[in-house]
């Protein structure tokens with residue numbers, strides 16, 4: 359064996375990063391937090407008893423960790439929603455039972471409705487225009503694809519208009535094909551800001567979509583496909599949800615804030631382990647590991663567990679509004695919301711001026727494969743409101759191959775997190791957070807309103823902000 363060349367002596371910052379990374383890999387509590395939220399509590403739909411329990415549990419846990427200024431900040435969600443039963447029968451073919459689940463904030467059918475099935479392709483505007491003449495009283499079936507981040511974001515912003523266009527054309531309900539394996543159903547709010555969807559909207563198992571398409575195409579029985587739906591969701595008035603906040607106060611520049619954010623809420627068909635108990639757990643372990651260093655960094659780190667994310671980033675939008683006077687002093691917002699998959703780098707959200715600083719952040723984790731900066735900008739998680747204010751905002755770039763197979767389904771459970779990959783995520787978050795808070799110079803500047811506008815128009819993120827009511 360040959361002797362390895364001795365590594366160059368490390369700077370003090372690198373030593374702290376090594377201590378943090380070591381702390382996470384040896385004593386990390388992220389799997390415990392993940393299990394506490396997704397096994398112990400379960401689904402955490404904003405406003406539900408599960409979400410409430412998660413807010414209270416994490417507030418207590420932040421206090422136990424010795425974080426400063428631990429509190430919960432309320433914001434109003436305009437409409438409450440509770441899942442009821444949803445039944446779908448293929449009445450034209452022996453009353454076969456179809457596997458469906460309501461989208462959240464979808465209205466019920468007010469009694470059973472019956473209609474002919476009309477396929478509307480992927481549900482793009484041209485598909486609806488083509489089917490327009492056949493939609494009166496129909497039950498529309500859309501088959502979009504949602505297996506990549508780009509597709510998920512497209513659907514996220516397309517579905518509210520799809521439901522509205524179908525309603526205008528006289529359709530009675532909307533079925534959306536699940537793109538998940540093995541009869542797993544997907545759910546999400548159809549519209550933003552907890553607005554009730556224009557039509558009863560249900561997800562339907564892909565196996566049943568295949569059946570309907572074969573029966574329709576083969577025409578073996580010569581009959582039109584006719585469905586009966588009975589959906590009984592409960593819709594109610596406004597309610598308050600809360601963001602959970604705790605801090606590690608900076609030792610020199612306490613008024614300057616590094617925000618670490620992740621959403622605590624989930625959808626309700628599964629326990630939301632990857633989306634996003636993982637992000638919340640990583641945030642909690644980041645707080646614990648940095649506290650364990652024994653001395654705080656130069657700047658304040660503020661840990662924020664948002665709720666209302668699934669309904670259109672409601673908690674993070676409310677947070678940025680409420681803390682408007684601190685935006686200039688908010689150095690960066692680091693967000694995690696792509697599960698527990700292997701980290702590869704950071705999304706810079708349309709910024710190219712931060713490349714050198716981001717490369718610096720990734721250095722302690724280089725040997726784990728970190729090194730990618732993805733410049734694209736999108737508004738699909740809690741970074742959006744920070745981005746609209748010009749605050750440097752980064753989302754951890756992760757391997758999303760497991761994440762999107764179970765996203766918003768019953769299958770989003772703790773076993774989908776690989777403990778080694780997840781520890782690498784947490785170490786990435788902890789070391790980056792500390793580095794930004796400790797840096798002698800500011801991590802990056804706040805963009806001016808004009809610069810934000812230019813970036814938003816170029817990346818087309820402005821349309822997303824408008825749809826979500828952020829802009």
Ligand SMILES: [Zn+2]
Pocket residue numbers: 621633634667695739
């Ligand atoms: Zn999420």
